[in-house]
Amino acid sequence: MDKSMEKINIVKLLIYLLVFIVVVFFMILFVIVPNVKDYRASKSVHKTAFVHKMRVENVLSERKKEFSNLNSENRRAITSFVHKFSEDNFISYAGKFFKKVSFIEIAKKAYKKEFVEYELKVSTSLKSPTNFYKFLDGLNRYENIIQADFPILMESNSSKITATFTIKVYDINSTK
Amino acid sequence: MYHGKTRGFIVKLSFIAPRKKHLFSMFTKVWIFFIFFIFVFLNVFNLFIMYKNSDYKSNAKNLDTQRAVLEKNIDNIDDKISFVLRQKAVAEEIYANNTILKDSIKNLFDLVPDQITLSKVIMKKDTLVIYGITPTKDVYNFLLAAPLKSIFHTSNTMFYLSSDGWYHFVSTNRIIDPEEVK
Numbered sequence: 562m563d564k565s566m567e568k569i570n571i572v573k574l575l576i577y578l579l580v581f582i583v584v585v586f587f588m589i590l591f592v593i594v595p596n597v598k599d600y601r602a603s604k605s606v607h608k609t610a611f612v613h614k615m616r617v618e619n620v621l622s623e624r625k626k627e628f629s630n631l632n633s634e635n636r637r638a639i640t641s642f643v644h645k646f647s648e649d650n651f652i653s654y655a656g657k658f659f660k661k662v663s664f665i666e667i668a669k670k671a672y673k674k675e676f677v678e679y680e681l682k683v684s685t686s687l688k689s690p691t692n693f694y695k696f697l698d699g700l701n702r703y704e705n706i707i708q709a710d711f712p713i714l715m716e717s718n719s720s721k722i723t724a725t726f727t728i729k730v731y732d733i734n735s736t737k
Numbered sequence: 738m739y740h741g742k743t744r745g746f747i748v749k750l751s752f753i754a755p756r757k758k759h760l761f762s763m764f765t766k767v768w769i770f771f772i773f774f775i776f777v778f779l780n781v782f783n784l785f786i787m788y789k790n791s792d793y794k795s796n797a798k799n800l801d802t803q804r805a806v807l808e809k810n811i812d813n814i815d816d817k818i819s820f821v822l823r824q825k826a827v828a829e830e831i832y833a834n835n836t837i838l839k840d841s842i843k844n845l846f847d848l849v850p851d852q853i854t855l856s857k858v859i860m861k862k863d864t865l866v867i868y869g870i871t872p873t874k875d876v877y878n879f880l881l882a883a884p885l886k887s888i889f890h891t892s893n894t895m896f897y898l899s900s901d902g903w904y905h906f907v908s909t910n911r912i913i914d915p916e917e918v919k
Contacts (some may be wrong), residue, residue, distance in 0.1 A: 564765055566763050566767075568762065570764070573764065573765070574764075574905045577768040580772060580816070581768070581772050581775070582766075584772055584775070584776055585775060585779070588776065588779045588780075588783075589779070592779070592780075593779060593782065593783050593784050593786070595761065596783055596786045596787055596790065598787060599790055600786050600787075600789060600793070601791040602795050603790050603793040603794045603797065603863075606793070606794070606797050607793040607794075607796055607797040607800070609797075610796075610797040610800040610801050610804070611800055613800075613804055614800045614801075614803055614804040614807070615810065617804050617807045617808055618807055620811055621807050621810055621811050622815070624811055624814045624815065624818065625814060627818060628814050628817055628818050628821070631821045631822070631825070632821060634825075635821055635824065635825045635828070636791045638825055638828035638829075638905060639824055641828065642824050642827075642828070672827075673823065673827065674790065675820065675823065676827060681909070689840065690843075690846050693842060694839050694843055697835050697836075697838060697839035697842075698839060700835050701832045701836070705833055706827070706828055707831070707835075708831040708834050708835060709835055709838055710834070710838070711838075711860055711861050711862045712859065712860060712862075713838075713842070713858070713860040713904050714857075714858070714859050714860075715857065715860075716856065716857045716858075717855065717856055717857070718896055729831075731823075731827065731831065731884070737756075
């Protein structure tokens with residue numbers, strides 16, 4: 562029978578123990594420790610990337626919310642800017658306040674980068690100046706963004722007032 | 738071990754059966770196995786760490802690319818937001834201008850007393866020219882000239898006597914733009 566297990570040779574034991582310790586030591590020191598260091602580094606990199614992404618994600622969702630809020634708050638302005646100016650619609654709107662409406666386009670130019678400004682000279686005749694106030698009031702609820710502007714000329718003849726004024730129609734530059 | 742010859746037979750004199758001689762003793766085997774086992778175990782552990790390491794690395798890379806996409810989205814949405822804000826600002830400015838224009842025309846007509854009749858009004862950005870008829874110069878001076886003077890920087894009036902004794906007047910009023918003075 563092999564009695565090596567019963568009568569343990571101390572020298573052999575010590576040699577094996579030494580070999581064992583050396584193997585474990587080398588494995589840990591030269592293989593596992595550098596890898597663990599690397600692992601820790603990439604773990605912290607991962608954590609930073611994750612946190613960073615979460616923050617960016619939160620910012621994005623906030624902005625999305627802000628955008629949709631702004632969009633719904635300013636729906637009227639946005640749709641009015643997109644709406645194409647129709648001369649017929651404007652004449653029928655102005656016809657509610659004035660007797661005779663005619664206009665000619667004077668200028669078309671870019672306004673503040675994204676917008677186009679059409680300048681139109683409007684000639685009308687009206688019964689009383691009150692109609693002009695009502696027209697200006699209603700202009701702020703019109704389907705397009707329109708500004709009534711100077712020069713305004715009002716002249717009263719025997720029974721009616723003729724008024725000539727400028728309107729500026731703004732819409733979004735369609736080429737953009 | 739001893740082998741003797743008895744009656745022509747070879748007799749085994751050993752009391753125990755011959756045993757196989759092993760290259761390594763049990764003790765050595767146990768140790769070698771143990772050391773090998775530990776070596777394998779450490780290697781497996783190492784491989785696991787390497788796997789986790791590369792997993793983290795590729796995940797971090799993924800997160801970075803995702804973040805870049807999100808950042809681009811933020812830029813896009815920021816552009817959209819600022820565009821909406823610009824539209825809002827322009828629309829509000831225009832609406833405010835319309836309201837101001839309406840108020841200033843209303844104020845002008847409210848200013849004119851019943852005795853005076855206007856025949857023509859020319860409004861420009863900084864000038865107001867009024868043509869009209871007044872019964873007397875005093876009526877004009879007290880009821881219309883005074884408020885006009887308080888609104889405009891310069892106010893000049895010319896009178897023409899008409900055939901029926903009333904006065905035709907032309908009032909030219911001007912607001913001097915402070916930037917223009919500079």
